[in-house]
Amino acid sequence: MTTPQHSAVAGPPGSAATGQSAIRFAGVHKNYLSHGDTVPAVKRMDLAIAQGEFFSLLGPSGCGKTTTMRMIAGFEEPSGGKVYLDGKDVTGVAPNKRDVNMVFQSYALFPHLNTYQNVAFGLERKKVSKAEIKKRVGEMLEIVSLTGMEKRAPKEMSGGQQQRVALARALVNHPRALLLDEPLGALDLKLRQQMQIELKRIQREVGITFVYVTHDQGEALTMSDRIAVMNAGVIEQLGSPREIYERPATRFVAGFIGTSNIVEGHVERTENGLALVSYTAQDRVVVPVGSAVRVGDKVEVSIRPEKIDMHRGVPPVTSTGGSVLSGVVNEVVYHGTSTNYTVATAAGADFTVFDQNASNAEDLADRGDRVYLTWAPQHSYMIGV
Amino acid sequence: MDRVKRQLAPYFLVLPGGLWLLLFFAIPMIAMLSLSLQQGDIVNGYQFTFHWQNYTDAIDSYHTQLIRSLIYGAVATIFLIVLAFPVAYWIAFYGGKRKSTYLFLLLLPFFVSFVLRTISWRQILTDDGPVLKPLKEIGLLSDSYHILGTPAAVIGGLVYNFLPFMVLPIYVALERIDPRVVEAARDLYANPATAFRKVILPLALPGVFAGVLMSFVPVSSDYVNSEVLGSSSTTMIGQVIQAQYLVNSDYPTASALSFILMAVLLVGIFAYARALGTEDVMKVAAR
Incomplete structure (x- = not known):
């Protein structure tokens, strides 16, 4: 050596x-x-x-x-x-x-x-x-x-x-x-x-x-x-x-590094460094922003597929103040270590969701199921437009 | 049945080529060998008598022309390498998208008959032709100066006529060199000259080797250039053979001379291959 x-x-x-x-x-x-x-x-x-x-x-x-x-x-x-x-x-x-x-x-x-x-x-x-x-x-x-x-x-x-x-x-x-x-x-x-x-x-x-x-x-x-x-x-x-x-x-x-879900929207409210973008009464995205972002600004938000939780059927109780998007499952692809879902969301964008197959013997949802996607505010990331 | 067919297939495939070789190589060779051992004259006919003296007689009478041919062949081959390498190098490395155009331009003159082109060189180089006359008129050359009939004219003609045979194999070898290999040499502290000497030249040597094989043999046995551009003092062995066959009808001597020339060329080629064989080319280059 x-x-x-x-x-x-x-x-x-x-x-x-x-x-x-x-x-x-x-x-x-x-x-x-x-x-x-x-x-x-x-x-x-x-x-x-x-x-x-x-x-x-x-x-x-x-x-x-x-x-x-x-x-x-x-x-x-x-x-x-x-x-x-x-x-x-x-x-x-x-x-x-x-x-x-x-x-x-x-x-x-x-x-x-x-x-x-x-x-x-x-x-x-x-x-x-x-x-x-x-x-x-x-x-x-x-x-x-x-x-x-x-x-x-x-x-x-x-x-x-x-x-x-x-x-x-x-x-x-x-x-x-x-x-x-x-x-x-x-x-x-x-x-x-x-x-x-x-x-x-x-x-x-x-x-x-x-x-x-x-x-x-x-x-x-x-x-x-x-x-x-x-x-x-x-x-x-x-x-x-x-x-x-x-x-x-x-x-x-x-888009180039890994897979990202990207949604666009206008800021409705800002509070404690978080901006709220809503699409319907219950569909909303919460994203940390800098002080420069004002109400009414257009923002692009990126969310990694593995950060998202998916729930079938009833809307989950969200006390954390995170993001919630409802949607319909379009595609389910089994990958061995994980299962990938494509969900058409209320925000207008198709979302990819990775679910680790660690504890689930069964798929979380089937094609055509109505689901709710949730994730914590820190997993939303505002990207430069 | 199928298995038999499959086993026989290669032999069927080799049949056309084999027949060709038999008809146009083996049989003429045997005929010529037998001819070279015959005795007699054109009027009374030739008899096969194992007359080996034909060979010793031929060497005694024509060794000057034989040696001269080999020297001309060697000198012309050296000039061919010196001229062809830069041409091939330029086309291979700087030809870009027009490589095939340049190769075509190189070959274009050769669409005209070999003999015609050589004769036009005589027109160009003749004593009061377009090259020598003006030079003599302005006094740069003496009135007695001439090019035709000299060894230089013959060797020049040989080099001109066989240039593509040297350019093409060298071009093929150079063209195959990955430009990144040359860059790697430059990256590893070789200046352009060293990169050429240590990488490009060794990788081009197999091409030079092939070019020498392809040009030395026909150049040494050529009979047109000396006939058209030379004189009696530049007679090459090819001319002697031709004259014995077609003018003197001395078939045994012509055949014996052909075999001698073939043997000498083969020995020369093998000696050269041994000194610089393709396998060894690599080892020589590595030194």
Whole structure:
């Protein structure tokens, strides 16, 4: 096992703002020329990634996440703004002169070199001594559990093994940051989950900043310290996985990360930081709001499906002052660990409700049943319109 | 019944190709071998007598042309690599959406007959032609300067005529290189020159290897370029064989020379393959 020189510990998310950032974007934007038109790939971006952080860029294809990563690596130059590595301006510096390494989508291993030669490639370019290369490659292959595979050619290895060669080839150089471009995309589900845990372990062991590009929200949620959710060249929200899941800042984030129920309405009353939106005499949504929200304002409220309780038949007694929506069950889908219901509500929106199958042997309701959905005020979340 | 059919199917499939080989390769080869061991003359006819002396006589008389052909072949092949690599590289990496157009443009001249194109080179390079005449008039070249009839003209013609045979295999090898592999080299601290030397070149070597195989053999046995662009001092072995067959009707000598040329080329190719075999290409590249 190595004990890398880097003393950087995965710092708390807040440290990005205070200490020296590993990677910083200042007013970066990137345009492409396509048939004479300028197409923005990344719109104005300010971003600071902390030393030792596991940072994910998450978004659908074409959202600019890969372009952002390639600007860190130096394969793309920003159309405007500056990129800093460890506080040093690297805008315009060639990729081979940047102290970051990349794990490519589908690995891009050198097909004519064996495992050892692939991993040693970077160190040889840096003119590290033969003995030192041998030692470091050996240690790195041990970290990624590939000892004994030194002589194998890439095509003689499984996808998971190639993946680990790609990882070792980058990490052996002790870069200031490791960039991973959808590195698990080509693996099957089981292997992917295993590699997620592996990656996280390796990141803890070597303490290097990881920047992880993915369109898989599950992957981003499980591995990251912080996530930047991108859409159409803009970071829609930046925060910890929990913040992003529990408090989606925009409608896009609410929809892209997990499943969200979204209802619209006008504020009827505010009281103790809670706003009331009613649809009928008994159908109402209660949502915590800031002081800026006034009576009559239009609001959008997001509710996660697993936070909702469903009752069949009679309206429940609600002394807590939470939300209540009546509706009719449209669909019941059994998922093993849970059952998903689709309910057409009085608020006009279809709601998805997850019910854990922990204690219920029977379904809560059948298609066509009249039901009442209730949830506590803190589970309603107002999203930016 | 079905099982028998299934077992026989591969043999039926190989039948057309096998017949083709038998008819157009094996039988002519045997005929030629027998011809090369015959004795006699065109008037009285040739008799099969195991006359191995045909071979030693042929070598004695024509080793100069044979060696010259191999040298021309080797020099032309080297020029072909030097010229073809940049062309193939440019099309493969910078051709973008127009790759096929560029390849088509490269092949376009070759839709015109081989001999016609070579003859037009004679028109272009002739002593008072469009290239040499103006240069002589302004005094850059002496009046006695000429290109036609020199080894340079013959080798130039060979390089021109066989360029696609070198460009295409190298292009195929380069085109297959994943651009991300080159980026990976750049990411791992290789400057553009090192990335070329350590990644692109080794991955292109199998293409160069194939190109050499495809051009060295026909170039060495070519008989048109020297005939049209050369002189008696540039005679190649292909011309000798042709003359023996069609002019002197000395079939045994022509056949013996053909076999000698084939043997020499095969030995050369195998030696080359051994030194730089496709498997070993990878190992050489890794060093």
